[in-house]
Amino acid sequence: MVTANLALAEALSQPCCPHVSRCFIVQAGGGIATNHNETPMEQTEKAKPDLSALRIHRDDDEGSGTRRGLRVVLVGTVLILVAGALLVGYRMWGSATMPEVEVARAIVESGSAGLEILTATGYIVADRKAAVSPKISGRLEYLGVDTGSRVKPGQIIARLEHRDLDAQLSDARSSLANYQSAQTQASAELEQARASLSQAQANKQKSSLGLARQVKLLENGVTSKADLDNATAQARVDEGQVRSAEAQIRAIQAKIESSSQQVHSAEARIRLVEAQLEYTSIRSPFEGLVISKDAEVGETVAPAIFGGTSTRGSVVTIVDPNTLEVEADINESSIGKITPGLTAEVTLDALPNEKLAAEVRKILPTADRQKATVKVKVRFKEIDPRILPDMNAKVTFIQKAEQGAKTEAARITVPKSAVQQRDGKTIVFVFSDGRAVSQVVMVGNEFGDRVEIKQGLAGGETVIIRGIENLTDGSRVKVKTGS
Known part of the structure; x- marks a missing residue:
């Protein structure tokens, strides 16, 4: 009984339901007991039902629905991105592992094309090629072309420094002006000497006449011996002046000749310096294509025969594209099949699906003892602008069918x-x-x-x-x- 009362008291001390304000306890005898600790007012208020717990929270439902929709969209987007990445990765993997x-x-060839008798390999070369170098040594101050540039005949492609030559040319022109001035002055002196000679000759003639007159007067006893002596002395003086004027003229003429030689020498020196100045301009020898640039601005260049470890022997290398041809090595045992003018077809690694018409131009009269081959030059019948020097080439030599033979x-x-x-x-x-x-x-x-x-x-x-x-x-x- 005591145990039951203690249990009842513990039950009464705690609410039996969080939403019901009043608890009813069923006693052992079948009656209902209330919590006697509450006042009648509190019991009345708690006896009212609390309906707030039964309210439907619509805002919470709408928020949760929106969140669920966003989660669906995000999950769908992620799945699409993953699928796309997998597809791209699969394609990349397939492309990487795909055989290359x-x-x-497959070419349709004419039956009248002829019979292929021999195939050889070679390289594209230019029959006209020049490593352009200067005629004099000097420091390169200008380079107007680059690899791949097209050049015209006589075009200036580079220039050497020439300040020293400019000074020499200026000095030579000053010397020429001085010599020409001296020559002009000597010419004026010559005219003056010739005038003096004319005057001396006139005086000589006058004194000669006076002397002849004094001689006759002395013979007739009209004049004195002293007058005759004076006339004789004057004639001799005038004759000496004539000889002096003639000597002066010869000296001036010699001076003029010397000045003339000096003028010619100065003019020759000017022509020499001007030629050396022209040599500082390096020009293209023909129309062509620059395939290599062998020097840079600031480097010292010299004629090829004087090239050293620190001196460039050439500035650029130029080829004439119109002379491109194939150099092929033919085995000595097969060279008898090749004749000048023989038809050929050239296939380039760069143009594997095209056959370029060609013919044998020359068979070199020497053989390579190391390789036991003879070099044959094959020229194109028409130059393709896509053909470049040093390309690999394969040449097929074709024997044309004889005239009148049955066409295949x-x-x-x-x-x-x-x-x-x-x-x-x-x-x-x-x-x-x-x-x-x-x-x-x-x-x-x-x-x-x-x-x-x-x-x-x-x-x-x-x-x-x-x-x-x-x-x-x-x-x-x-x-x-x-x-």
Whole structure:
């Protein structure tokens, strides 16, 4: 009983429900007990029901809905970004792992093109080439061209310092002016001496006449011996003056001749200095293309034969693009097949799908004992502006069909490297829409590094020539840049 009362008292000390103001306790005898510690007023107020707990909080519901919508949008955006990143990554991975191949065209050739008798390799060179150097030594003060510049004949491409030559030219011109002034003065003196000579000759003639008169007068006893002596002395004085004037004229003439020689010497010196000044201007010897710049402004340059460790022997190197040709090395055992004028086709690594018409220009009369080859020069029938010096070239020599011979039908050819053997079949891989498509073909005769395709191709297709080893029909591939 005591235990029950203690439990009842503990229950009465705490509210049984947070939202009900009054608690009712059921006693053991079946009655209802109230909390007698509360006043009647408090019991009345607590007896009123509290309906605030039943209010619907609409603001909270709207806020939670908005937050849920934002969470959905953010999650969707993140999923889209992740999917896009995965797709891009997959494509990049696929592109990085995709086989890289080189391609070439299946070419339709005329049957009258002739028979390919020999193929050789070589390089593009210029028959007309010049390493331009100055005629005199000097310090480079101006360079007006760069690698790749086009130049005209006589164009000034560089210039040496020439202040010392300018001073020499000024001095030579001053000397010339002095000599010319001295020559002019001597000429004036000569005119004066000639006038004096004329005067002396007149005096001599007058004194001679006076002396003759005094002689006759003395013979007639009209004049005295003293007058005759005076006339004789005057005649001799006047004759001496004539000889003196003549000597003066000869001296002045010699002076004029010396001045004239000095003038000629000064003029020659001026021409020499002017020529040396002209040598400081380095000009292009012909119209061409600058392929290398061998010196810079501030460096000392000299004629090529005087070049040293600290002196440049040339300023630029120029080639004439119109003389570009192929130098090919032909084996000694095959040189008998080559004759001047023989038709040839040139293929460049830079233009793998084009054949450039050419012909043999010259067979050099010497052989290379180390390589056992003879050098042959092959010139283009038409210069393509895309051809550049030092490019790799492949030359196919073609023997034209004899006149009146039966003309063969056109043929389709591809590089030999395009033809593969798979499962007992001869195939080529055709590049189409980013994939390698296997095509069964029938091959015919070989023509140099190409082979005839009798069946399987129509001509003009793009065939794969390198990177074929691991390809299968339908494999995705990418073409190597520059192929």
